[in-house]
């Protein structure tokens with residue numbers, strides 16, 4: 576039996592992960608902003624075989640709700656085996672350049688809310704002596720680029736924070752898995768020209784996420800070839816990188 580909290584449960588990638596976990600008979604605690612959408616998803620997962628599905632309405636930027644959310648999950652499921660964090664927004668980069676407030680809101684949603692949730696989760700799971708923290712970061716967090724550095728900076732916070740958390744929790748029996756997808760065809764990328772070999776479906780990425788968690792992976796680039804692409808990008812010397820239109 577596995578009892579999972581899923582934050583950002585209405586994300587296309589999270590939905591695809593939950594469909595796989597439902598078939599395994601897991602208990603799911605869905606966290607999102609839209610109760611009716613959570614109800615619809617919950618019914619679908621139960622039909623697919625989930626042992627039980629609960630829900631909690633929360634905007635992740637309402638940090639005061641993070642602890643009550645964890646407590647509600649513990650109450651409903653008895654114990655929490657893992658937390659999977661999948662919420663996110665793709666900011667309008669030029670709006671973030673013009674507005675400090677906009678930039679900070681995006682950093683809050685994509686970075687600091689995850690710091691808060693993972694700090695709570697780490698302390699609870701450490702006490703328990705086992706559990707998993709799995710979070711969707713992004714390849715965008717590996718290097719800042721002019722086209723999306725606010726999003727990239729927030730994802731960079733997430734990746735580095737999880738790296739430290741993994742180091743802290745290794746000896747405490749808690750697994751920390753960082754997921755770094757490339758381009759995924761979801762509502763988040765609705766305005767992009769899609770197609771081509773670099774694009775993956777939410778189902779493909781979800782299969783990779785479930786496998787990475789099952790295998791206790793530290794960092795999973797999804798699909799795998801993004802590891803090669805990002806290794807090259809990370810090694811371009813800064814005096815060249817700053818001249819590129821990326």
Ligand SMILES: NC(=O)c1ccc[n+]([C@@H]2O[C@H](COP(=O)([O-])OP(=O)(O)OC[C@H]3O[C@@H](n4cnc5c(N)ncnc54)[C@H](OP(=O)(O)O)[C@@H]3O)[C@@H](O)[C@H]2O)c1
Nearest residue numbers: 585586587588608634635661662663713756758759761763
């Ligand atoms: N798609 C890609 O190419 C790609 C690539 C790399 C990483 N990622 C990451 O993958 C994760 C999942 O994204 P996706 O592609 O599945 O996108 P998606 O379908 O657009 O899902 C985004 C989710 O984030 C939730 N969300 C946004 N702001 C929130 C807030 N303040 N409070 C609570 N929930 C909030 C949305 O909730 P509502 O339904 O209420 O709006 C939605 O469920 C994100 O972390 C994203 O950054 C995506």
